[in-house]
Amino acid sequence: MVEKSESQDRYAKLLANSATAVVCANADNIIVSWNVGAERLFGFSATYAIGKPLSIIIPFDRREAHAAGLARAAKSGQTQLGGKSIDVQALHADGHEISVDLSLSMWFEDGEPMFGALLKDVSDRHIAQQRLEYLAHCDPLTSLPNRHSMQSKITEELALGPCSLLLLDLDGFKDVNDSLGHSRGDELLAAVAERLTKAVAGSGFVARLGGDEFAVLLNGCANPIEIDDVVSRIFERLHPPFELVGQSIFIGTSIGIAMAPHDAQDVEQLLSNADLALYSAKNRGGGVRAFFTRAMHNMSEQKRRLSNELRQALANNEFEIWFQPQFSARDFELAGVEALLRWNHPVHGILTPQIFLDVLDESMIAEEVGDWIIDQVCAVAARWKRSGLDAVRVGVNLFPSQLRTGRLYPVITSALQRHGVQASDLEIEITENTVLRHNHGLVNELKKLRALGMGIAFDDFGTGFASLSLLKKFPLTRLKIDRSFVAKIDRETGDEAIVRAVIGMADSLGLAVIAEGVETARQEAALVRLGCEEVQGYRYGRPMSEVEIVDKWSNRSSLAKAQKSFQRRAARANR
Template structure:
């Protein structure tokens, strides 16, 4: 490699670093540096590591308080340090403060020899460091780790392996691996080792399998093992990763012995559970608990039924450990489990058991390479002696379970007689909602929003109504809770946006002054991921400007929505769609929402407006909201205005728009059109015409 007076091949001429300040030079590298300087007849030499413009000097020779940079004005030359895998590590430099001619080629070759020597030492140091780290990792591992030569000699066993097989520290290394192989399996194991040594492929490599090993005391050790193979200097070596599964075997043996068990989990099945429940009810009170996994359908849908089955099996293993020995645990089917508390008519004891189960299921499940946080919903029904029958008790527990899932999941509920009629009514309502949209039973009514200064209608809030075929026109209070949790919620929300845009366009086509139409969003619309497309498509279809629509976000959505879910609202706001925060001031999420949401308007809740004339606190809250909105550059509208005196006070405080019975109730589109015309000044109508 040619070396000249300015720089060696591949060494940048401006890469002369300062002496490192992070420790003394490595002794071996310092000796190499000194020898290089002496053999090449140079007063200075240094070894720098790194590949950027900044280097770290690890060894120097010939500097008395100076720095390698001092040689920049004289002579300097270098060759790169090339490590294993042709990886560049740095450079070996020589230098003189005096100017010199080009370095003799023979001296350049010597400099390269010294560079190779330094690179080998650096590689060796790196390998030693990695070996130390790997050994420390292996010794600290919970799993038993062992390496074996294909001749059968154990070359490494960590602390966990020594403990697993009952050997003192260091005593396994050098022994034949046969010490942990049962006598009946040694011949087969020897043949397998011979195939490994011959380089034949192994179907076991990379797979997890179970086998039985031999403890030092001669007892059997059931293991779960994975096998790795690699070659070192042409010699094949084996790596074994093991863990004791004695507890698994004991539990499996117990499940196999159980009669009338569920094929997948080994728990009692529905028929056997019913038998035990009937028997228990003939002797004393008994309690039934039904348990349902929260979100199990998503596991099956996203990861497949094999993973779902494995998760159910893991649940079936954990569940019996959470209850008393005299309690019966069964799988009724799907992801539903049942527990029988015999001779128990105490709701407090049943609730305590359910709480213990919920606490135990806070721990994660590791199944098929996935980690699951499994939540449970629990329904409890206490049977009386001797009146209760098994079928009714299970049905009551199922109603309580339904209530637990409705109340947010990961909780337990005790059956109450009122649940039966309430749940049945909700289920009927749920079924009716499923076809209401297709049947065209939903309509929108519109409540006017008025500008105080002109008295004109400047906006309208679209409110959902249901023309029920049997119950007549229903207000949202009769069905909204069920609708929000319904699978059709996103589709109905999409229809509301479409219908509101259609109606707004129809009003404009009829010559009415343009007004904004506000629609309330369901949480499901944000979660669907299509909100932005739904809004822009509807606006484009009816040729409306983005200012024609306003989206109202409730506090519940603000609390539940993640930042990623809010992106569609941010995108729409950037395009000019207004966003209002409904019922502002009623909850603790309101202030934080001012930062997270791209808002344009706050709606003062009717609960503050109602008593603004008589309650000083409500008046001060409204003033604070108006000042806050002014600071954030937001518009404000007050809801629930019923009297002119309320409007006067709000106008005095600085509020500019209002909504409430003073201006009109929510009415069909034609009635609102008439109201808009009535409140539009003649000169304004002339301008529109």
Template sequence: MKCPPIPPDEIQRLQALAAYGLSTDRPLPSLDPVVQIAARMFGMPVAAVNMIGNDHVFFAASTGVGEVDMCRDVSFCAHAILENDVMVIPDSHLDDRFSDNPLVTGAANLRFYAGVPLLSPDGYALGALCVIDGQPREFTDEDCERLRELAKMTVDRLELRRIELSLEKARPSFEEFARNSPTAVVWFDEHRKIVNWNQAAAALHGYALEEGNGMLADVLMPECARPLFQELVHEAVLKGTFDGLPIPETIYGLRKDGTEFQLGLSLFCWQERGQLVFNAHLQDISAKKREEAELYRLANTDPLTALANRACLYREVERLLALGTPTSVLMIDLDGFKDLNDTLGHAVGDAILCEVARRLESVIGKTGLAARIGCDEFAVLLPDTSDPTWVQCMAQTIIDQIGTPLRIDDHTIRVTASCGFATAPEHAEEALELISNADLALFRAKRLGGAQTFMYVNLLRMEAVARHLYGLELQRALHQGEFVLFYQPQIRLSDNSLAGAEALLRWRHPERGLLSPAAFLPALQSGPLAATVGTWVLDEACAQAAEWMRYGVSHFRMGVNLFGAQFRMDDLASRVISALDRHGLPPEALELEITEDIVLDHDDLVLKSLQLLRDKGVGVAFDDFGTGYASLSLLKRYPLSRIKIDRSFVQGMIASPQDKTVIAAVLDMADAFKLETIAEGIETEEQRSALFAIGCAEGQGYLFSRPLPATEFAEIYDIASPLQQRA
């Protein structure tokens, strides 16, 4: 366990904390609503305002907290106060600082933690507002922003506490304190007669300033609230303080004209010249309550479609299953939505999503809950039913309804959807498992070709486990050096001389032998190792190219395929430049190959990184050109140096005039954009001659060579080391 370090300003921090007069025996009731809102907002069982003392911690407010170790050394919040922002621990079992912490291994079972420091006006960390769960959780940037907003509310209420204590020590006169304060302040005596009030208090209740003196404070609230107020003042007179009394956070206030409003009430009491003086801070919190309701709505609603969001769906499924209610979950994904969005524009795409949401609600009516849980992914929750035949019928109705053509602007659009569903208790007894199983059924429905429905079966879970095990194999392959690069030559069609090579990934599996990319690349690209393997490929290919160039190969370039995940890394351009410098390879000897999918998935990131690399002299080739939707527009926007003509056109160009025409058109466009070209998949001399005749400069394919290990490549193209040359 890693104990939290003591901050360098510890003495000043503890002095700042002492100014609030808080301790284990003196919590702050005004903070209770904050932790309750936090627990509801994030769907967490535990929320707390935790103050960090010298060697212990204590709760200023909490909800859902049981018996816990209050030692500072084990406190997560003692770590959080050292952060400048929200500290999130998605799974404490996976964090070296906390995996053996008693709060993690003991009865508390703390698995998830998110906490934000609470700072004094001078910037000293007093403690943290935190939310806690006994299971791992995700916490988005939006969640962090909401927690920060609640922390601001917490700090405001702490400041009220500090002001109260400072007033008890050195109470300024009413004129000094409240005359121009924007806070509505009323002073009254033990008989509840108003001694003075400020302009803000008079205006809040619709009176002139001079009307307040001598008036009973009771008239500031409706008759139904007065007995509680009178009892509170009576108790405070007996105790000499309001501390420990159950002051309601909200009551109703009454204006002079008889209108009522939600009133936030804070009451204070102190001795002044031997007599008790009472002070009330008043606030019209109607707008605040509306804001809290809006925050709750935002936390549970998709902003585009106004459907429930993922978090709301999960909580409702969890609630139903806890009650033992038969429940079905349908996961729905729009087929080909990305292409529609890219082709017709995001405005039309958003309109499609809103119309799909409306159609979902029209199908299910008030019988269930519709949610948007991803870009083009929706879900439907159907309580009180687990009959697979009925759910299948509902799924098909949804698919049919979504598939009805819709009219948006000047476009008539037909959207198809796939649906997978699972039922409880037949397929799951826990919310996360039920939703996951429905998602697996959706995955199978998509693989069937779209516009299909599929009910979860146990085989789907077994297949998912197999994919997971395959992912573990990929991790082993990376760490044990089972990945290797083969090289396919790129040839000048004019004289069959070597122009370069494309580095191609292979897997030397210890049991299955040498595997081609078709056997593992889809799993690798969609998994967490894509960026790491891509970095290894880049470094290995640069090293090999630099070695061959040192052996005398001139005017040579190395083509390296990029994974989309590499653009999500910290800085792709810096990594590429670093690899070039590390191996002494000139930038023009490297050509990075990208596909349309990569560009469309990471548009802004790709454009920025590639522009930086082109400025350095690195080549950029557009692979599989002509097979997608957006290829022509990409020629204008992206800093390309070469177009790779897809093998599907090359294979058909002799028998198909249309394919040959497409290639000729691509060559003309490349010439207009001053781009180089290379044709893939050349297998016959006839194809090579035809390509050269219509202006294609380079090619690669089995006519010249299959992909080869580096040693065989060097032998065929007579690349010898200086030692071999001397021999």
């Protein structure tokens, strides 16, 4: 059996060499034991520490409370901290504070109370905890409060009284990301956050909600005039260009505003209504502010109902494809058709895309409808060939969602193979703005389709922000001049100059040109004079069914008669 003195000696040696700091003190607050772990943790040697007051490792502002607690424990013979582990601040020899985990024990030697403490450095744990708390409440990129913090702040302010929420979305930010890269986009967001904070100047709570969306909560304010003052400062601060990688970047913002309690009674409602107002501002072209109105809620509800009806329309086969003819401006032969979506509504009859296309574009079924259109167009092209209507190119408009998933090439090639149609029988139509939003990865898919012989047309050309370098980047075969330039081409010299420039540019790039929206003889004459190759519009035919196309143009005598009529008109136009 090991003698008790030997056991105590062995235990003392274990504690003396332990990596955990072990400190013992008597009832007079004097250190009587100081191990190797304590030397490493606090920076005092055992020779120096033993015999010194325990207060050498206690921060100055906590020494009085420590002395009082030690005195109470010595007097009562027990300590409230016994058997517990707590985090406290301690003082290092060099004067800086460290976070330690403290386990305190109390016992008696010769009737006198003694105190022992096991201490471990938990500074890293505290730093990690602080980091987690920071991430939970702050945006690491801009150092602004995040969405969670904004929601908590709104809850507080709603309990105190009126307040107003401004939601901001940067106009054109995606173009910066696409052209300069995401790291530069992050720099821009940080710079916007700095300017926004200065614009609000302490009158509100600024947060970044995510992406390029920011929010400002105006405390105790539901006065539109005061809100407009803040909005004006924001617009003014964000107006000057941002300097990034030697370039001057101009960025605008759209702002949606909701006020409490007038517009909302709770957090979710206030955020939702401000978001509806923001959507309205962006729909007006951006760069403006919009206050929430009840009508926006009605529009949102109508949009939701329309989206549900569109789902039913797809399930019930209510969509139809109509076709508008396209003609050669030289001899007025039928050159192609543009496939156009129609909705045969069970109550309202045939509906044009202007009524439902915006909602369909943003719906979950847009890609599915787009796939259906491609399949239907290929099926129609195959039937036309069997009817003797050859060499008719079919233009197909794409939804933006079809350009995001990387499925475009397999969907189209599968439909071509399934219906026995040549790639050259189709022409894909994409708009400038769609390309600007989805050009990453899209180029390669379009190049593969072009390699098969398929045409690629830029629709609504001139209405977006495409650059000449973008025209060279994409494998285009045709530019479609938007109807807005054709409408006054015979009356406005500016419109005529634009069309002339587009035709000249297209010719130099080896691209064909077609003008949309031709309705009058004077418009036709102007386009023929400028050298436009193809024309499309109500002057030549409204959108019609598959069968009507066959009836009009598969009959050779009818086709010859129509061509002669067009040729006479062309001759008159050129006189």
